[in-house]
Amino acid sequence: MKLYGSKNSRSLRCTWALEEVGASYDYQHVWLMKGEGQSPAFKAINPAGKIPVLSDGDMTLTESVAIVMYVAEKFPDAALMPTNAKQRAEAFRWIFFVVSEVEAHLWTIAQHRFALPEDKRVPAVEATCVWQLQREFRVLEKFLTARPFISGDRFTAADILVTHCLTWALSAKLDGVGQACLAYIERMKQRPAFARAVARERDAAEQQDAAATPSATA
Ligand SMILES: N[C@@H](CCC(=O)N[C@@H](CS)C(=O)NCC(=O)O)C(=O)O
Incomplete structure (x- = not known):
């Protein structure tokens, strides 16, 4: 699975759910403020240009609540939704x-x-x-x-x-x-899952920022 998200956005709902169930997933930060949501590459994934997006095999799912519910159903042992x-x-x-x-x-x-x-x-x-x-x-x-x-x-x-x-x-x-x-x-x-989710989104944003910033010593 791969989640496309952004720091301080609705994607935290999905990272938090993924962390609660212990899923293994890739996370890609999309810089909305820098217009990445509107890039042709991202719009090929979600024509609406919005995050969060979850891809799982041949499925591309948008809408944060739908993603949280999908995660709950895919990992029933974590009991994110009651069965009663x-x-x-x-x-x-x-x-x-x-x-x-x-x-x-x-x-x-x-x-x-x-x-x-x-x-x-x-x-x-x-x-x-x-x-x-x-x-x-x-x-x-x-x-x-x-x-x-x-x-x-x-x-x-x-x-x-x-x-x-x-x-x-x-x-x-x-x-x-x-x-x-x-x-x-x-x-x-x-x-702990909340803290891990926040850290995952923050670290991804920082890494992307560092990669985009030319090194001062270069
Ligand atoms: N109802 C959608 C809303 C998605 C949404 O509006 N996401 C915002 C970030 S929280 C976004 O990507 N905005 C970029 C834009 O509107 O261009 C959901 O819950 O996933």
């Missing part, structure tokens, strides 16, 4: 919740802060997104006050996605993430 129908539904509940009710607003904020062309940005949108996000943060706070993991008493793929969105909210300096959510983020960051 009710527990599985509970994990899916939080995956859909965080993508549709939290990530959507985070992405709208990012688009109107920097991702859209300047003449398409409407800064006033942010206040509405923040208001909606704070309602969703209160929902997460209620559940994470009562349980160690978002879908119950064990780690699932839903924790990868919820943690990623909560850390995204913090790095965007948004208010309203509660104490139980903050404690949960810290617990999730203590997972």
Whole structure:
């Protein structure tokens, strides 16, 4: 398997899942800020020019949540998704919740802060997104006050996605993430697989940077 990703992006969800299951995989850093996502070579892999992308044999898979779910299914022994129908539904509940009710607003904020062309940005949108996000943060706070993991008493793929969105909210300096959510983020960051995933993405970015920078002594 090969994952195409970028530091500080949604690809961390996939590297984290791959590390949780102990998969062996190649990782290629794609410098979005340097326009690599739009290069003909990368667009031949994903015509949308976006990361993450996972290739596995003859399959090329985009969409971070689909990749996380594929990893969960390919490595069933790691139990990233429960097999019991009710527990599985509970994990899916939080995956859909965080993508549709939290990530959507985070992405709208990012688009109107920097991702859209300047003449398409409407800064006033942010206040509405923040208001909606704070309602969703209160929902997460209620559940994470009562349980160690978002879908119950064990780690699932839903924790990868919820943690990623909560850390995204913090790095965007948004208010309203509660104490139980903050404690949960810290617990999730203590997972060895999380630390390995962050290091893998960071090291790949640094290596690519070093390779592109002419040596001072050359
Ligand atoms: N829904 C997609 C979103 C993918 C996406 O927008 N990725 C961003 C980085 S987090 C990207 O590649 N942006 C480059 C671009 O839009 O040109 C997913 O979850 O994988």
